[in-house]
Structures are given as C-alpha cells and as structure tokens.
Amino acid sequence: MWRSKIALTLLGGTAALTLSTAMAGDAGGKGADRSEMLAVTCAGCHGTDGKSPGPIPALHGLPADYIADAMKAFRDGKRPATVMNRIAKGYSDAEIDKMAEAFAKPGEDDDDE
Numbered sequence: 439m440w441r442s443k444i445a446l447t448l449l450g451g452t453a454a455l456t457l458s459t460a461m462a463g464d465a466g467g468k469g470a471d472r473s474e475m476l477a478v479t480c481a482g483c484h485g486t487d488g489k490s491p492g493p494i495p496a497l498h499g500l501p502a503d504y505i506a507d508a509m510k511a512f513r514d515g516k517r518p519a520t521v522m523n524r525i526a527k528g529y530s531d532a533e534i535d536k537m538a539e540a541f542a543k544p545g546e547d548d549d550d551e
C-alpha cells in the first residue's frame with residue numbers, strides 16, 4: 439500500500455520537472471521572439487504564463503505597467519527583494535517593457551490556456 443503512494447509522489451515530482459525542463463529547452467527554439475524568451479526565463483520561477491504554482495508571486499493577470507514598474511524598481515534598488523533585484527539588473531527599460539507585455543497578455547498566438 440505505502441509503496442504505491444510513494445511511487446505516485448515520485449511520479450508527480452518527475453512530471454513537474456520534465457515539464458519545466460521541456461519549457462526551458464524550448465526557449466531558444468524555432469521562431470520564439472525575444473519577449474517570449476524572456477518570459478520563459480521568468481517562467482522557471484513564476485510559472486508558465488506567470489501562473490505561479492508555488493510561493494513566488496504570480497505574474498499572470500498583472501497589468502503590463504505594474505510588471506514593468508516593479509521590474510524597474512527592483513533593478514534600481516527602490517523595491518526590496520530577495521532575488522528580483524539581481525534578476526532585474528540585466529535588463530534595459532525596453533526589454534522590461536517588452537517582457538511585461540508578454541506576461542500581461544500571454545498566449546497571444548494559438549495557446550488558449
């Protein structure tokens with residue numbers, strides 16, 4: 439009995455891992471434009487389309503302005519953060535605006551999730 443429970447738990451963990459690896463692997467792939475790539479970078483922590491599964495705040499459904507302002511505030515040290523201050527450092531204003539838009543309206547193309 440207990441065996442099947444452990445097996446199930448393991449399976450669940452592996453599935454989640456495989457999923458995120460597959461997504462990350464897709465980042466450089468065919469035709470993905472830069473803002474989508476940026477969004478995939480962030481998806482590692484914030485979840486697919488910013489729908490965070492864990493304790494990290496979800497980005498999904500946040501207005502582009504809000505995301506962009508938050509990123510710039512993190513980058514400029516105006517908003518306290520544990521990791522986002524470091525992550526945001528690498529991006530220009532233009533890149534931040536683009537990725538904010540990518541999160542604010544995810545799945546523009548054919549993805550109806």
Ligand code: HEC
Pocket residue numbers: 476479480481482483484494495496497504505506508509518519520521522523525537
């Ligand atoms: C290493 C994990 C990690 C990655 C990668 C990451 N974030 Fe975050 N993000 C966090 C955490 C944790 C917070 C909460 C603030 C903090 O402690 O830094 C956060 C907070 C935020 C917030 C504020 C959310 C709110 O509700 O106010 C925004 C916006 C954000 N991240 C955008 C991004 C973007 C855009 C990227 C990709 C460039 C990204 N994050 C990549 C972990 C991550």
